[in-house]
Amino acid sequence: MEQKSAVKSFGGTQGVYSHASETLSCDMNFAVYVPEGKGPFPVLYWLSGLTCTEENFITKACAQRVAAELGLVIVAPDTSPRGEGVPDDPDGAYDFGLGAGFYLNATEEPWSTHYKMYDYVTKELPTLIEKEFLVDAARAGIFGHSMGGHGAMTIHLKNSATFKTCSAFSPIVAPSQVPWGKKAFSNYLGPDEKTWIDYDAAALVSARPSDAEILIDQGTADNFLEEQLKPEIFAEAATKAGQKFTLRMQEGYDHSYYFIASFIEDHLRWHAGRL
Numbered sequence: 001m002e003q004k005s006a007v008k009s010f011g012g013t014q015g016v017y018s019h020a021s022e023t024l025s026c027d028m029n030f031a032v033y034v035p036e037g038k039g040p041f042p043v044l045y046w047l048s049g050l051t052c053t054e055e056n057f058i059t060k061a062c063a064q065r066v067a068a069e070l071g072l073v074i075v076a077p078d079t080s081p082r083g084e085g086v087p088d089d090p091d092g093a094y095d096f097g098l099g100a101g102f103y104l105n106a107t108e109e110p111w112s113t114h115y116k117m118y119d120y121v122t123k124e125l126p127t128l129i130e131k132e133f134l135v136d137a138a139r140a141g142i143f144g145h146s147m148g149g150h151g152a153m154t155i156h157l158k159n160s161a162t163f164k165t166c167s168a169f170s171p172i173v174a175p176s177q178v179p180w181g182k183k184a185f186s187n188y189l190g191p192d193e194k195t196w197i198d199y200d201a202a203a204l205v206s207a208r209p210s211d212a213e214i215l216i217d218q219g220t221a222d223n224f225l226e227e228q229l230k231p232e233i234f235a236e237a238a239t240k241a242g243q244k245f246t247l248r249m250q251e252g253y254d255h256s257y258y259f260i261a262s263f264i265e266d267h268l269r270w271h272a273g274r275l
């Protein structure tokens with residue numbers, strides 16, 4: 001692991017690191033905020049959305065002050081494999097390929113060699129973080145935005161003993177039913193929609209609700225709300241399945257990091273109070 005940068009922030013350190021990922025067969029960057037003190041600290045994994053790298057969250061979400069106060073480590077990986085030989089959307093579209101790994105393990109060529117973000121986030125990255133940083137792996141949670149909200153919810157529902165707490169901003173809750181998800185899943189996973197269910201929060205929650213309460217914040221002025229996000233699909237499935245959740249429709253907020261920054265404190269306190 002190589003440290004690419006480190007700056008002091010609210011008494012702690014905001015770092016960016018790089019390592020050679022075996023899972024993804026490429027070099028990967030990730031950001032880690034470590035508060036002041038000895039640890040071991042509870043750890044939150046933040047998953048960003050389409051077009052993001054490890055930089056968006058650490059520069060726009062304004063999470064460091066409250067993470068420092070609560071004594072939380074926050075890990076924010078890049079959103080896809082990158083580098084020489086990693087295939088991208090043939091038309092360079094923003095919603096597939098580079099910056100759009102969808103936190104799944106691709107099974108279709110040419111994507112399956114590198115696009116294994118599910119294994120990366122659930123296995124390789126936590127193993128590295130636990131080796132290199134003073135974290136308490138028994139107190140880990142996961143949260144994210146949009147495509148990253150989808151990642152956080154699906155990863156929590158499938159691994160709730162490891163990622164014990166979960167929250168999301170403007171998540172894609174039913175990717176099998178919306179254009180972003182249909183494009184990504186048909187390419188990464190192939191045409192058999194039965195294989196998509198394993199990465200669809202609304203479908204997963206019906207089969208395997210968790211014991212945790214999931215927090216979702218969604219802006220009412222989000223331009224992706226009606227076509228891509230559809231939180232009501234998750235709310236209906238979760239209610240039927242007995243999954244505890246809180247869905248807050250936040251009046252007038254859009255899809256941006258201004259929205260995330262406005263409520264990040266609530267999310268950090270939500271996780272810290274449950275870990």
Ligand SMILES: N[C@@H](CCC(=O)N[C@@H](CSC=O)C(=O)NCC(=O)O)C(=O)O
Pocket residue numbers: 048049050051052056060094145146147148255256257
């Ligand atoms: N460029 C696209 C929109 C891309 C976009 O809004 N990306 C969001 C996540 S969307 C779902 O995963 C984001 O977080 N962008 C980075 C940022 O710093 O805001 C378009 O033009 O429609």
